Amino acid sequence: MAVELPVIWPTSSHQGRDDRDPERQRLQARARLLARGGLVWHGVEAAVAIATSAVAGSIALIAFGTDSLIEALAGIIVLWRFNAARAEEVPRRRRRRVSRSEPEDLAGGFG
Numbered sequence: 703m704a705v706e707l708p709v710i711w712p713t714s715s716h717q718g719r720d721d722r723d724p725e726r727q728r729l730q731a732r733a734r735l736l737a738r739g740g741l742v743w744h745g746v747e748a749a750v751a752i753a754t755s756a757v758a759g760s761i762a763l764i765a766f767g768t769d770s771l772i773e774a775l776a777g778i779i780v781l782w783r784f785n786a787a788r789a790e791e792v793p794r795r796r797r798r799r800v801s802r803s804e805p806e807d808l809a810g811g812f813g
Contacts, residue, residue: 730784737780744774 708729748770755763 733784734781737777737784741774741777741781744770744777748774 710726710729748767751763751767751770755761755767
């Protein structure tokens with residue numbers, strides 16, 4: 703079964719992009735759903751690995767469970783980034799920061 707993933711091409715500027723675009727909102731909701739599913743998966747994976755490591759006394763299983771917790775942390779970061787309120791706030795804040803920048807700031811002090 704082939705699954706075609708959507709591709710979002712970056713634009714050179716945030717101007718002209720509508721943050722309330724239904725397609726964009728649908729993709730953001732899908733990203734949140736996938737991240738939540740990943741969190742559940744990694745949580746179960748970590749619990750099973752750590753529980754079996756206690757029974758078997760295996761350091762490798764402890765490392766595997768810890769790795770799953772680290773991957774769950776990445777999922778939490780994705781959820782934070784795709785939080786509905788934050789997803790709309792960040793582009794506005796980024797535009798505001800760039801519009802207030804001076805040419806010297808953009809050159810990093812090399813101008």
